[in-house]
Amino acid sequence: MGNLLARSAGNLFWLGRYLERIENLARTIEITETFSRDSSARNWLSVVQINADEKRFFEKHAVADALSVIGFYMLDPDNPTSVPTSLQAAHQNARALRPILSIEMWEQVNVMRNHWRSVLASDLTGPGMARLCRRLRDQCQVAEGIVEGSFSHDEGWHYYRIGKTIERADQITRLLDIKYHLLLPSVEAVGSALDASQWNALLRAANGYQAFRRVHQGRLSPAAVAGFLLFSDSFPRSVTHCVRQVAYMLTQLRSRYRLSGGIAAEDKLDEMRAVLSDLTMEQIIDRGLHEFLDWVQNRLGAISADLRDGFFPD
Amino acid sequence: MGERGIGGLMAGYDRGAFFCELTSQRTSNEAEIATVLSRLGALDFADLSRRSADAERELFNLGITFTVYSERDSIDRILPFDVIPRVITADEWQVIEAGVIQRVQAINLFLYDVYHDQKILKDGIVPAELVLGNPNYRPEMKGVDVAHGTYAHVAGIDLIRDEAGIFRVLEDNARTPSGVSYVVENRTLMMRAFPDLMADLKIRPVDDYGIRLHAAMAAVAPKLAGQGDPQVVLLSPGIYNSAFFEHVFLAREMGVPLVVGSDLVVDDDKVFMRTTGGLERVHTIYRRLNDEFIDPEVFRADSLLGVPGLMRAYRAGNVALANAVGTGVADDKAVYAYMPRIIQYYLKEDAILPNVETFICREKEGLDYTLDRLDQLVVKPVGESGGYGLLIGPKASAAEREEFRAKLKADPANYISQPMIGLSVAPTLNSTSVAPRHVDLRPFAVTGQTTWVLPGGLTRVALREGSIVVNSSQGGGSKDSWVLGA
Numbered sequence: 001m002g003n004l005l006a007r008s009a010g011n012l013f014w015l016g017r018y019l020e021r022i023e024n025l026a027r028t029i030e031i032t033e034t035f036s037r038d039s040s041a042r043n044w045l046s047v048v049q050i051n052a053d054e055k056r057f058f059e060k061h062a063v064a065d066a067l068s069v070i071g072f073y074m075l076d077p078d079n080p081t082s083v084p085t086s087l088q089a090a091h092q093n094a095r096a097l098r099p100i101l102s103i104e105m106w107e108q109v110n111v112m113r114n115h116w117r118s119v120l121a122s123d124l125t126g127p128g129m130a131r132l133c134r135r136l137r138d139q140c141q142v143a144e145g146i147v148e149g150s151f152s153h154d155e156g157w158h159y160y161r162i163g164k165t166i167e168r169a170d171q172i173t174r175l176l177d178i179k180y181h182l183l184l185p186s187v188e189a190v191g192s193a194l195d196a197s198q199w200n201a202l203l204r205a206a207n208g209y210q211a212f213r214r215v216h217q218g219r220l221s222p223a224a225v226a227g228f229l230l231f232s233d234s235f236p237r238s239v240t241h242c243v244r245q246v247a248y249m250l251t252q253l254r255s256r257y258r259l260s261g262g263i264a265a266e267d268k269l270d271e272m273r274a275v276l277s278d279l280t281m282e283q284i285i286d287r288g289l290h291e292f293l294d295w296v297q298n299r300l301g302a303i304s305a306d307l308r309d310g311f312f313p314d
Numbered sequence: 315m316g317e318r319g320i321g322g323l324m325a326g327y328d329r330g331a332f333f334c335e336l337t338s339q340r341t342s343n344e345a346e347i348a349t350v351l352s353r354l355g356a357l358d359f360a361d362l363s364r365r366s367a368d369a370e371r372e373l374f375n376l377g378i379t380f381t382v383y384s385e386r387d388s389i390d391r392i393l394p395f396d397v398i399p400r401v402i403t404a405d406e407w408q409v410i411e412a413g414v415i416q417r418v419q420a421i422n423l424f425l426y427d428v429y430h431d432q433k434i435l436k437d438g439i440v441p442a443e444l445v446l447g448n449p450n451y452r453p454e455m456k457g458v459d460v461a462h463g464t465y466a467h468v469a470g471i472d473l474i475r476d477e478a479g480i481f482r483v484l485e486d487n488a489r490t491p492s493g494v495s496y497v498v499e500n501r502t503l504m505m506r507a508f509p510d511l512m513a514d515l516k517i518r519p520v521d522d523y524g525i526r527l528h529a530a531m532a533a534v535a536p537k538l539a540g541q542g543d544p545q546v547v548l549l550s551p552g553i554y555n556s557a558f559f560e561h562v563f564l565a566r567e568m569g570v571p572l573v574v575g576s577d578l579v580v581d582d583d584k585v586f587m588r589t590t591g592g593l594e595r596v597h598t599i600y601r602r603l604n605d606e607f608i609d610p611e612v613f614r615a616d617s618l619l620g621v622p623g624l625m626r627a628y629r630a631g632n633v634a635l636a637n638a639v640g641t642g643v644a645d646d647k648a649v650y651a652y653m654p655r656i657i658q659y660y661l662k663e664d665a666i667l668p669n670v671e672t673f674i675c676r677e678k679e680g681l682d683y684t685l686d687r688l689d690q691l692v693v694k695p696v697g698e699s700g701g702y703g704l705l706i707g708p709k710a711s712a713a714e715r716e717e718f719r720a721k722l723k724a725d726p727a728n729y730i731s732q733p734m735i736g737l738s739v740a741p742t743l744n745s746t747s748v749a750p751r752h753v754d755l756r757p758f759a760v761t762g763q764t765t766w767v768l769p770g771g772l773t774r775v776a777l778r779e780g781s782i783v784v785n786s787s788q789g790g791g792s793k794d795s796w797v798l799g800a
Binding site: 003006009092095107253257259311312 | 553570
């Protein structure tokens with residue numbers, strides 16, 4: 001078997017990214033809803049901010065409240081960062097990959113897209129909202145399970161995993177950033193009871209509550225939670241773990257498949273690993289968590305561009 | 315034609331004056347057909363409807379669809395699937411198979427001749443202007459030699475069955491006939507949804523189509539200098555093409571990359587595909603792209619779907635194209651009328667599968683005959699496909715006939731006419747009952763060095779009562795087609 005079509009490598013990378021993005025969008029909306037039950041509507045604005053969607057959002061909506069933000073991310077086909085847009089993009093990539101994907105994988109993406117088309121604004125109120133977010137998460141995880149059980153671990157699989165893992169790292173920084181926004185006006189409130197419940201919710205949204213508890217028995221501090229999501233070397237969603245995974249898969253592509261692309265990405269990954277292992281959480285908080293998360297997002301974007309240039313140029 | 319004892323679900327079924335693919339008397343496989351009928355009759359209508367709905371939902375979820383595009387959206391539609399199978403006996407299949415092979419042989423010999431010495435034109439068997447003046451005649455192919463003399467690697471021969479039960483060829487498809495994906499997927503679906511209906515019947519399998527197709531593509535590949543297998547690819551117009559599912563199906567079944575034009579590049583008259591590791595040589599292209607789009611250097615310059623330089627590589631013998639360029643001159647409806655004579659000319663045999671009697675309006679005799687009997691004939695434009703632009707005389711109003719008469723007189727060479735055939739029917743499920751609906755059959759022939767015919771083929775069914783238009787664009791559906799073992 002020869003090397004993969006370059007176009008297919010790109011489709012796999014983006015399929016991985018979009019599926020991960022959809023799962024995380026569902027998580028973000030869910031966690032924001034949880035927060036907003038005992039806090040102000042300002043929470044909803046933070047969702048718009050972390051996606052850097054202020055301009056587009058306020059062209060359409062006067063206020064960022066539950067109704068407008070949920071509609072913008074869950075239903076609006078004109079919003080490039082919405083669930084329907086991401087589903088459509090995942091579907092387009094999967095469609096182009098149909099000769100490569102297992103039939104069940106294609107069926108799953110197809111079903112997800114078709115399901116979402118029947119969602120109405122009225123489904124997004126009250127308990128229906130949580131149900132939908134949950135269904136979306138479940139569907140993404142089913143897709144992941146199908147990939148695990150049917151996608152040969154050949155060259156193409158690496159692009160899928162790299163895309164998915166880069167997106168995962170990017171999304172965890174965004175989830176953390178929500179918390180950062182919430183803390184911004186009252187740094188001294190850190191450690192209050194309310195705060196603890198919100199950090200718990202964040203860990204649950206990242207599906208890392210149990211994993212965190214096992215590492216930090218009985219202690220919960222914002223720095224510990226943020227540190228866990230950034231530095232854990234075993235939790236699958238931590239930035240450190242994701243970066244290491246991407247670096248490993250890139251090495252595989254270059255050695256096992258003798259591909260020459262991706263040198264620039266390799267350098268940037270090395271740099272990220274060095275920074276992540278040198279800095280402590282205290283140093284990051286001192287310098288500004290938000291700035292640090294921004295830097296991570298920025299690096300991940302540059303790595304994506306390098307990978308595109310090296311393996312699947314437009 | 316004796317009627318069988320049928321009951322239950324089939325109790326009210328009346329095939330009328332038509333040949334029925336399930337209830338009419340046959341020459342073999344009587345016992346198996348009786349079994350199918352009794353099993354069908356024993357099914358409960360609600361159960362059958364439910365299984366039918368499940369099957370169609372599964373087709374939709376699996377994306378076994380053709381795509382209709384609107385301004386901002388794409389809508390996937392399934393080809394409606396009728397769960398009651400169409401049965402072909404071993405005897406019938408023997409005739410169809412031999413007839414299709416003969417037809418494909420004649421088409422390939424005709425195409426070789428047309429693009430070389432043109433003996434058949436010089437001998438006056440087929441009017442030269444019909445071929446040389448045909449928009450699908452490609453002078454670029456003159457003197458080009460293709461492997462094994464195979465031009466129509468994949469051919470679909472459309473058959474209908476008349477009131478007497480005789481299979482007749484309605485149309486040849488020698489360019490890029492579609493629909494084979496439904497044949498295979500329909501079978502998979504039936505095996506899942508109706509194991510009880512199929513149990514213990516010897517039904518010829520259809521699932522090796524991809525392997526056969528790949529073998530044919532490899533057989534026509536240019537001779538390789540070194541070791542290794544030839545690289546076959548499927549060239550598709552891309553995800554926006556309405557038949558994209560079929561392209562996916564074929565690439566998947568052959569296990570080859572599905573490429574679009576921009577994935578390929580021609581260098582030094584050789585074709586390469588762009589991979590993550592650089593350029594890799596391509597030897598055979600199964601292209602699902604019409605002639606006019608494949609190479610902007612030679613054909614339509616505005617085509618973004620093709621590959622610049624592809625014809626250079628092709629003519630240099632460095633890549634095989636399937637089907638060959640220029641096959642459209644053989645499946646033209648006007649050339650169709652001459653097919654029995656073409657078979658006779660090259661093979662010295664009578665056509666095993668007769669044509670539907672055809673009157674050629676470019677000839678005065680044929681035109682006069684047609685104009686005199688517009689109310690009895692089906693008149694077809696020769697250049698159209700998909701059932702468009704035709705007049706079904708007996709079903710048209712007087713005004714429609716007169717309007718058509720003017721069109722016909724203005725451009726007689728563009729038309730042929732045929733008697734109205736009472737197409738055979740098959741029991742078909744609708745919302746309230748099982749009733750007869752008209753069907754046709756498109757067997758698929760795959761040719762590398764030799765020709766192989768997929769047992770069965772695509773049965774298309776006109777779902778509207780009384781309709782004889784089976785095209786998917788006009789309310790047609792499909793059925794699983796069972797060829798019973800001998």
